[in-house]
Amino acid sequence: MAAVxxxxxxxxxxxxxxxxxxxxxxxxxxxxxxxxxxxSPPRVVIVGRLKAGKSTLVNALIGAPVAETAAxxxxxxxxxYQDGAPSRAEVVDVQGRRYPVTLGREQVTDLPLxxxxxxxLHRWLxxxxxxSITLVDTPGLATLTxxxxxxxxxxxxxxxxxxxxxxxxxxxxxxxxxxxxxADEVSFLKQLxxxxxxxxxxxxxADGFGEGALGRRDPxxxxxxxxxxxxxxxxxxxxxxVPISGLMAQTSRTGALTEADAYAMxxxxxxxxxxxxxxxxxxxxxxxxxxxxxxxxxxVGEYGLINGxxxxxxxxxxLNRWLVERSGIAALQHLMHTSLSQFAGLQRASRILGHFDQxxxxxxxxxxxRGIAQYARSQPAMRPVxxxxxxxxxxxxxxxxxLVGDLRQLLLGRTPAERLGLxxxxxxxxxxxxxxxxxxxxxxxxxxxxxxxEDAALVTLIATYTDLAR
Ligand SMILES: Nc1nc2c(ncn2[C@@H]2O[C@H](COP(=O)(O)OP(=O)(O)OP(=O)(O)O)[C@@H](O)[C@H]2O)c(=O)[nH]1
Ligand SMILES: [Mg+2]
Numbered sequence: 415m416a417a418v419x420x421x422x423x424x425x426x427x428x429x430x431x432x433x434x435x436x437x438x439x440x441x442x443x444x445x446x447x448x449x450x451x452x453x454s455p456p457r458v459v460i461v462g463r464l465k466a467g468k469s470t471l472v473n474a475l476i477g478a479p480v481a482e483t484a485a486x487x488x489x490x491x492x493x494x495y496q497d498g499a500p501s502r503a504e505v506v507d508v509q510g511r512r513y514p515v516t517l518g519r520e521q522v523t524d525l526p527l528x529x530x531x532x533x534x535l536h537r538w539l540x541x542x543x544x545x546s547i548t549l550v551d552t553p554g555l556a557t558l559t560x561x562x563x564x565x566x567x568x569x570x571x572x573x574x575x576x577x578x579x580x581x582x583x584x585x586x587x588x589x590x591x592x593x594x595x596x597a598d599e600v601s602f603l604k605q606l607x608x609x610x611x612x613x614x615x616x617x618x619x620a621d622g623f624g625e626g627a628l629g630r631r632d633p634x635x636x637x638x639x640x641x642x643x644x645x646x647x648x649x650x651x652x653x654x655x656v657p658i659s660g661l662m663a664q665t666s667r668t669g670a671l672t673e674a675d676a677y678a679m680x681x682x683x684x685x686x687x688x689x690x691x692x693x694x695x696x697x698x699x700x701x702x703x704x705x706x707x708x709x710x711x712x713x714v715g716e717y718g719l720i721n722g723x724x725x726x727x728x729x730x731x732x733l734n735r736w737l738v739e740r741s742g743i744a745a746l747q748h749l750m751h752t753s754l755s756q757f758a759g760l761q762r763a764s765r766i767l768g769h770f771d772q773x774x775x776x777x778x779x780x781x782x783x784r785g786i787a788q789y790a791r792s793q794p795a796m797r798p799v800x801x802x803x804x805x806x807x808x809x810x811x812x813x814x815x816x817l818v819g820d821l822r823q824l825l826l827g828r829t830p831a832e833r834l835g836l837x838x839x840x841x842x843x844x845x846x847x848x849x850x851x852x853x854x855x856x857x858x859x860x861x862x863x864x865x866x867x868e869d870a871a872l873v874t875l876i877a878t879y880t881d882l883a884r
Contacts, residue, residue: 422795423759427452427766430790434770437779448769456758457494457548457583458750459570461606462590463599464488464554467618467660471590472551474663474743475750477543479670480520481551489553490529492569493522494582496548498538506533508568533569534582547750550582555602570606583765586612586758588750589652592619594644603651609806611825612757614749615648615655617641620742621662621717628687633717634659634740650813653753659741665713666737675713676733678706679726687720694719757825760802767791767799797878801825804871811867817859820852820875830882849882 431452435445460468469481469489476495491505503515503522513526515535522535534550552566569582587608591599603613617623620637627633637657645655665671681701682690693699694716699707714722718737725736738744770787774780790796805821812818820835827833831840834848856879860872 422793423763423799424452426790426793426795427763430770430786433786434773434783437782439779441773441777441779441783444769444773448766451583451762452766455497455544455546455548456585456755456762457550458586458588458754458758459550459552459582459584459606460588460590461552461566461570461603462554462616462618463592463596466554466590466592467658468554468590469551470660470664471588471616471618471658472549474660474667474741475543475549475747476539476541477667477669478520478539478541479664479668480537480539482521483664489551491525491532491553491565492534492582493551494534494536494548495544495551496536496538497541497545499540501539503535503537505535507531508533512536529565532565547755550584555599567602567605584608585762585765586614586754588614588616588746588754590616590618592617592623595648600648600651607806608761609757609802609809610649610651610653611802611805611822612754612761613652614746614754615641615644615652616746617644617655617657618660620657621659621715621740623657627715627717627720628691634742638742653757654749656746656749657742658746659715659717661713661715662718662737663741663743665718666734666741667743670713671730671734671737673730675706675710676726676730678702678710679714679719679723679733682719682723684723690720691716757802760799760825761806763796763799764803764806767803797874797881798825800874801878804867804874807867808871811865815868817868817871817875821871824875824878834882846883849879853879853883 428449431445431449435442460472462468465488469483472481472495473479473483480495481493482489501517503517504512505515505526506512507527508531510533515522515526516524522537525532525535552570555566570584584606587603587606589595589603617637617640620634621627623633623637623640624631625633629636634657641655641657645652648655685693694707694711697704702710710719714737721740722733722736726733767787767790770783770790774783774787777783791800801821801824805818805825808815808818808821823835824833827835829838830849831838831845834845834852836845836848853876856872856875860869860876863869863872
């Protein structure tokens with residue numbers, strides 16, 4: 415992955431792994447194992463309630479109908495979708511053993527093991543859409559289907575009924591809900607161990623939000639407004655909330671729509687929405703035949719049929735463009751490839767340094783290993799990793815601490831002023847004065863810390879404010 419080789423953080427970690435391998439013995443294998451994590455794209459797991467639209471969204475993001483979606487059939491196993499050729503799949507059992515799987519056209523239809531023995535399905539397909547992010551689809555969370563929930567927990571939550579070999583090692587999450595998430599869903603999300611910076615909320619099924627396609631408000635506009643409310647309510651758990659119609663995104667991004675579909679939609683003319691839906695629900699939906707009616711509802715849903723007739727009049731390409739635009743998928747993809755990837759990278763780097771610590775704990779060469787990790791941590795390029803690791807620990811130890819807000823701001827800000835939570839337009843001296851004030855505050859706080867997380871956070875904050883005050 416030469417594209418990221420120039421990233422200074424990767425360079426520091428790569429150098430540390432070379433030093434680790436240089437110690438010889440089994441550390442060569444360990445370094446290679448950790449290195450393969452370092453150089454693979456971040457893994458983003460899609461989680462949420464049963465039938466929230468997770469697999470539909472996965473297909474939309476990949477641009478191919480690889481994940482099974484259905485009103486009745488639930489996703490039964492965790493599935494990792496990774497760019498790679500040839501198109502193939504393996505099943506990984508709970509012991510980490512791999513078994514080849516035969517593919518149907520695009521989807522996996524037969525599993526070689528009973529679902530409860532499977533940790534996850536590993537699917538490779540050549541697709542540029544997943545070249546820089548690997549996607550992980552999961553069975554939905556629901557109190558009624560505990561076996562599905564167990565499958566998701568097993569590979570995502572450290573130490574939950576699993577060996578490390580069978581973990582998918584996700585670096586970030588997309589959390590899907592089609593209304594306000596339930597408390598048990600939010601608590602599940604917290605157990606996954608991501609920070610709000612590497613977790614995106616998605617308000618799914620935006621095309622049916624509120625009163626739906628026949629309601630007084632446009633459901634997609636309504637969903638957008640509600641997403642902003644949810645983003646504030648869930649700010650402890652997610653970076654933001656993006657409204658999405660996964661269905662419209664899937665149809666438009668997988669190329670499912672044909673010119674005949676667009677033409678069939680135009681034959682519905684300018685009928686009023688309620689009349690149109692009544693017609694679609696009748697036994698004889700002429701001018702459509704029942705098969706075309708079912709197909710169109712599957713492809714674009716009620717909202718798409720009512721509102722897509724005008725763009726459909728300009729042909730399938732225009733209808734497709736309209737579906738992409740209304741679906742909200744571009745905004746989600748943008749966030750996934752910018753901030754979510756960035757913070758996924760920090761979580762992964764933090765985990766890699768954690769591997770060094772674990773090795774140092776058990777290995778005879780512990781002093782050398784500890785020295786390598788310490789040297790890596792002291793490099794300026796690793797400062798964001800330290801801030802992120804401290805944020806992570808503080809969220810566990812004391813989420814209400816004011817240090818949480820400081821760490822978060824330092825990670826999110828792009829300019830020194832932003833990082834200190836200052837408004838734009840201040841001069842350099844004012845920014846430096848604020849950093850100096852924060853620095854002396856951190857020094858005095860460091861005299862009376864309550865937890866080791868706070869101790870560590872203040873060390874990082876002092877180093878960071880010292881740089882900013884200079
Ligand atoms: N109208 C509409 N329907 C959707 C949308 N997303 C998904 N659906 C439908 O909802 C049903 C379930 O979608 P899936 O993508 O399989 O949901 P899931 O979250 O993967 O479900 P499980 O794996 O069973 O938890 C399917 O019939 C989809 O066509 C959407 O944005 N709008
Ligand atoms: Mg599914």
